[in-house]
Amino acid sequence: MLDLHTHVLPGLDDGAVDLAAGVALCRRLHEQGVTTVVATPHWHSPRFDVDGAGITTAWDTLRTTVAGELPNLTLVLGAEHHCSGLEDPASFVAGCRPLGDSRVVLVELPDDHLPANAWATLFALLRAGRRPVLAHPERCRGLRGQRDQMTAFVEAGGLLQLTLGHLLGVHGWRMRWHSRGLLRRYPKSCLIASDSHDLGVRRPQWDRLPASWRPFVPVDLRAVSSWGSANYLGKI
Secondary structure, eight states: OEEEEEOOSTTSSSSOSSHHHHHHHHHHHHHTTOSEEEEOOEESOTTOOOOHHHHHHHHHHHHHHHHHHOTTOEEEEOOEEEOOSOSOHHHHHHTOOOSTTSSEEEEEOOSSOOOTTHHHHHHHHHHTTOEEEEEOGGGOGGGTTOHHHHHHHHHTTOEEEEEHHHHHTTTOHHHHHHHHHHHHHOGGGEEEEOOBOSSSTTOOOGGGOOGGGGGGSOSSHHHHHTTTOTTOOSOO
């Protein structure tokens, strides 16, 4: 089982505060049945001062420790790209950090608005042969009322990553309602991930995953690359 959105890298953002916390989070994920964890630190977010060198250092430290303590757990490096509207689409595509060696790119939108160039950026990723995954679209208030644009995005090959805690109602009825609505509306384009940050409020919830939702959880990154994409040509 793959968890494609986690904040296990230590000391970078609002995820694991140190190495011990990162390893503990990886251990909890593994105990709950996850075999591959994708580390997705915030990238280009105005909230966090995260740079490439910091990611490399945190990644090397965590990967080495996990290899010794959790040898059956696979770690993959990626990023959660913040689409703030400050970058033009071409620059965004050029600077993207895909998940591992796949063509999958995790993109986060602001919670309170939809940037003017958001759709242009997402479709630019598709034209470049990438597979954009919208991180927790249920949180973005700017996406509400954008049903036509969302339909065009998923029909072109875009994916929607819903957060398990939101689907379960852990973070309130609004997130439960919005995330389940997206799951019903776009079932072929939805993926479930934990977006886990710690062992507290934003802890993994895989032990509560209903059997009926298991088909929305990929087994590996290769499955994500072709997820629901019978008509996806890699370009539009």
